Amino acid sequence: MTPKGVTLNTNSHKIKFARRFIRTLLRMRKNAPSSSSIEEIRKRSQRIKIAAYSSMAHAVGSRRAWSRAILFKLRNRARHHGMMRRRSMKKRVIKNDPPGDQSQTNKLRQLVPGGKAMDMCSLLEETAHYMRCLSTQVKVMQTIADHFSK
Amino acid sequence: MDGHENEDVGFQHGSEGILNCPSSRMSTNPLPEKVSGMTMSSVSMYKPSNGADPFFGSGWDPLVSLSQSENFGGSSMVSHGEYPPYPVVMENQGISTTSHLVQYPSSSSFVELVPKLPCFGSGSFSEMVNSFGLPECSQIANSGCPQNYASNKEVATGRTSTNGAQSKDDHQVSGEGAIGSSPNAKRRKRVPDSNNSAFSPNQNGEGDVQKDLSGESSDGQKEPDEKKPKIEQNTGSNLRGKQTSKQAKDTSSGDAPKDNYIHVRARRGQATNSHSLAERVRREKISERMRLLQELVPGCNKITGKAVMLDEIINYVQSLQQQVEFLSMKLATVNPELNIDIEQILSKDIIHSRGGTGAILGFGPGMSSSHPYPHGIYQGTLPSIPSTTPKYPSLSQNVLDNDFQSLFQMGFDSSSAIDNLGPNGHLKPEN
Numbered sequence: 001m002t003p004k005g006v007t008l009n010t011n012s013h014k015i016k017f018a019r020r021f022i023r024t025l026l027r028m029r030k031n032a033p034s035s036s037s038i039e040e041i042r043k044r045s046q047r048i049k050i051a052a053y054s055s056m057a058h059a060v061g062s063r064r065a066w067s068r069a070i071l072f073k074l075r076n077r078a079r080h081h082g083m084m085r086r087r088s089m090k091k092r093v094i095k096n097d098p099p100g101d102q103s104q105t106n107k108l109r110q111l112v113p114g115g116k117a118m119d120m121c122s123l124l125e126e127t128a129h130y131m132r133c134l135s136t137q138v139k140v141m142q143t144i145a146d147h148f149s150k
Numbered sequence: 151m152d153g154h155e156n157e158d159v160g161f162q163h164g165s166e167g168i169l170n171c172p173s174s175r176m177s178t179n180p181l182p183e184k185v186s187g188m189t190m191s192s193v194s195m196y197k198p199s200n201g202a203d204p205f206f207g208s209g210w211d212p213l214v215s216l217s218q219s220e221n222f223g224g225s226s227m228v229s230h231g232e233y234p235p236y237p238v239v240m241e242n243q244g245i246s247t248t249s250h251l252v253q254y255p256s257s258s259s260f261v262e263l264v265p266k267l268p269c270f271g272s273g274s275f276s277e278m279v280n281s282f283g284l285p286e287c288s289q290i291a292n293s294g295c296p297q298n299y300a301s302n303k304e305v306a307t308g309r310t311s312t313n314g315a316q317s318k319d320d321h322q323v324s325g326e327g328a329i330g331s332s333p334n335a336k337r338r339k340r341v342p343d344s345n346n347s348a349f350s351p352n353q354n355g356e357g358d359v360q361k362d363l364s365g366e367s368s369d370g371q372k373e374p375d376e377k378k379p380k381i382e383q384n385t386g387s388n389l390r391g392k393q394t395s396k397q398a399k400d401t402s403s404g405d406a407p408k409d410n411y412i413h414v415r416a417r418r419g420q421a422t423n424s425h426s427l428a429e430r431v432r433r434e435k436i437s438e439r440m441r442l443l444q445e446l447v448p449g450c451n452k453i454t455g456k457a458v459m460l461d462e463i464i465n466y467v468q469s470l471q472q473q474v475e476f477l478s479m480k481l482a483t484v485n486p487e488l489n490i491d492i493e494q495i496l497s498k499d500i501i502h503s504r505g506g507t508g509a510i511l512g513f514g515p516g517m518s519s520s521h522p523y524p525h526g527i528y529q530g531t532l533p534s535i536p537s538t539t540p541k542y543p544s545l546s547q548n549v550l551d552n553d554f555q556s557l558f559q560m561g562f563d564s565s566s567a568i569d570n571l572g573p574n575g576h577l578k579p580e581n
Binding site: 025041042044045046048049052053104105107108111112120121124125127128130131132134135137138141142144145148149 | 432435436439440442443446447457460461463464466467468470471473474475477478479480481482483484
């Protein structure tokens with residue numbers, strides 16, 4: 001099961017991701033023409049980053065826990081945009097682990113979406129799949145960036 | 151299930167006190183591990199998500215609310231992890247009862263459950279333990295009532311003699327096979343030998359141990375029915391033979407498919423404590439996953455050691471996320487071009503990393519619902535995408551082979567994208 005889960009990240013994922021990502025990019029470009037101020041660029045890059053992750057999550061679908069975590073977060077974010085932030089920020093501060101507790105596992109949990117709620121075994125499995133998808137994502141983004149800059 | 155009821159009845163024979171435990175356990179642990187994994191992930195979705203200010207602050211910004219679910223997930227995992235109704239077979243050397251459940255127990259879960267089980271008197275205790283089959287029970291048994299060990303041992307050693315006696319004897323007999331060959335300390339998960347065949351199926355069921363390792367075969371309450379058919383020759387020599395033959399494989403190589411549950415045998419000379427078995431299984435799983443990861447991370451072929459490997463993994467994931475950030479920054483600054491040749495981009499990309507097309511077929515039921523085309527279509531026939539079929543010939547120029555085309559079709563998650571393809575294959579923005 002595990003190898004299958006990992007090796008399933010094939011071109012299909014790539015294509016889905018590329019398609020969605022490019023569509024989002026174009027939409028963004030259309031809505032906000034390129035501006036050269038640093039702030040704008042930073043915001044835009046943040047949005048692009050989110051778009052990249054969300055495109056990847058959508059491409060993978062609900063199959064993996066990490067993609068589900070991303071999608072869930074996206075939906076909630078859209079729903080409670082701005083409203084819950086203040087309330088949840090307090091909670092967030094309280095619940096953070098003291099930095100001294102950082103172990104490798106914890107670091108990995110923080111890196112992988114949805115990792116905090118997984119046991120070690122599934123965490124590793126999700127990490128493997130997530131790594132593959134991430135590298136796919138990077139490759140596609142690299143190709144797009146190259147294409148744009150030509 | 152009948153078996154289930156038998157077990158419950160068996161419980162009642164012993165002592166009523168135990169009844170609470172199994173029922174509670176069962177209620178908490180209905181699902182095999184796998185399902186529990188899924189439940190957990192779904193659990194993780196339940197948490198309310200805070201606004202997640204820096205959405206993906208540095209790479210992945212974990213949902214804070216995840217921490218809440220962590221407890222929930224953790225506890226549910228724990229409860230899932232432990233599979234309650236295991237019959238306990240007394241096999242351990244000197245340890246009166248061992249549930250061979252090697253599930254995915256976490257010690258904390260045991261701790262929680264411990265208080266539930268009262269420590270019973272010697273006579274009833276072994277019975278209870280036998281029928282209980284819970285790891286916690288065994289733990290409690292081990293810790294709580296040492297005097298039982300001796301009695302159990304004695305009973306166990308006299309295995310054939312005690313055959314007719316009672317359920318506990320049966321278990322002990324089965325267990326005792328191991329006890330008898332204590333140096334081997336094999337845990338037998340099968341029903342005891344033919345001698346015990348006379349016993350009510352209840353006991354057989356109890357004698358069997360199921361390991362809910364990956365939860366694959368054993369769902370929750372399985373054991374009762376499955377155990378019945380499993381009566382093994384329990385002679386010591388046979389056992390030993392079997393055990394030695396399986397010594398090499400420590401863990402649940404017995405994804406005993408035919409029997410629908412997993413056998414785990416302890417290695418020669420290793421502790422057969424339920425905990426240690428469970429731990430070992432867990433460790434094996436983890437090391438297997440680590441090996442997979444090792445293949446994924448470039449340049450980690452020679453690394454041996456979990457800690458170093460984990461470090462490498464973390465570094466790699468962090469570097470990937472940083473790359474995403476960097477590339478998104480780059481894309482933000484690049485001047486937009488409204489005409490994007492998707493096929494060009496994808497073809498370049500895919501040409502470089504071709505292959506794996508066959509793997510798509512493996513998606514099977516797991517495919518996301520957004521995927522419009524059935525796998526069968528992939529084989530090379532162009533699916534009739536209504537409005538875009540005429541455009542395919544133009545696509546074919548950019549495409550290396552049919553595989554790619556099929557891939558393309560397979561990869562379409564919304565036909566609207568295809569609609570936007572102009573005659574030259576340029577993507578027209580939709581909005």
